[in-house]
Amino acid sequence: MEDLELGIDTIKRRSEGLLKFTESYRSLNKITKLDLTKILVRNLFESLSNLMRPTLEKKNIELEIILRDPMLAIEADINLIEQVLINLVVNAIEAIKDREEPRITLTGEIQSNNKIVVKVSDNGLGMPPELLEKIFIPFFSTKKTGSGIGLSLCKQIMLLHKGNIQAQSTEGLGSAFVMTFGTIIESKVALPN
Ligand SMILES: Nc1ncnc2c1ncn2[C@@H]1O[C@H](COP(=O)(O)OP(=O)(O)OP(=O)(O)O)[C@@H](O)[C@H]1O
Numbered sequence: 001m002e003d004l005e006l007g008i009d010t011i012k013r014r015s016e017g018l019l020k021f022t023e024s025y026r027s028l029n030k031i032t033k034l035d036l037t038k039i040l041v042r043n044l045f046e047s048l049s050n051l052m053r054p055t056l057e058k059k060n061i062e063l064e065i066i067l068r069d070p071m072l073a074i075e076a077d078i079n080l081i082e083q084v085l086i087n088l089v090v091n092a093i094e095a096i097k098d099r100e101e102p103r104i105t106l107t108g109e110i111q112s113n114n115k116i117v118v119k120v121s122d123n124g125l126g127m128p129p130e131l132l133e134k135i136f137i138p139f140f141s142t143k144k145t146g147s148g149i150g151l152s153l154c155k156q157i158m159l160l161h162k163g164n165i166q167a168q169s170t171e172g173l174g175s176a177f178v179m180t181f182g183t184i185i186e187s188k189v190a191l192p193n
């Protein structure tokens with residue numbers, strides 16, 4: 001019963017998120033105002049893992065979470081950032097479908113330049129450099145039924161956040177998509193010297 005309630009709640013939240021997302025997508029090039037809040041990366045990963053759990057379990061995919069600082073937070077529009085993560089995880093699922101031990105890793109960390117990084121990596125088929133160059137181009141897809149919108153949307157959303165997204169990949173080994181956010185609010189406080 002509790003599982004069911006959690007499931008229904010997740011579906012409800014997500015469909016609301018999707019509605020907002022389609023709205024935002026339509027107006028994305030009109031520069032939408034972001035609904036910025038402070039989000040714990042831990043909560044972001046938890047709701048993503050709740051949302052994807054049924055699919056991941058069915059496909060025997062291991063979801064690994066690497067997050068040393070449980071208080072790591074970003075300032076972002078939660079609906080849009082959830083959508084970026086969903087797009088990346090869906091791509092990862094598609095990339096690992098023929099792997100024997102498929103694994104997706106979510107990582108949250110602070111870089112040495114104080115920028116916060118959220119990373120989605122997979123041990124899937126990877127990409128050669130000439131493919132890697134093209135993946136953020138709108139409507140570029142190598143999939144039969146792909147629309148090629150997923151990653152270009154991720155990029156637009158990250159740029160709206162004054163952040164960025166970059167891909168790293170090794171053919172045959174896997175890929176990682178690295179989202180960078182601005183410096184955390186706390187670290188903007190001047191330190192006494
Ligand atoms: N994790 C990944 N591993 C390997 N290739 C990837 C990965 N993510 C994206 N790609 C490549 O980048 C292309 C573009 O991805 P994108 O998400 O923009 O479109 P798509 O997945 O083809 O379609 P959709 O619009 O349904 O998302 C994919 O077709 C695929 O070739």
Ligand SMILES: [Mg+2]
Nearest residue numbers: 087091150151
């Ligand atoms: Mg996609």
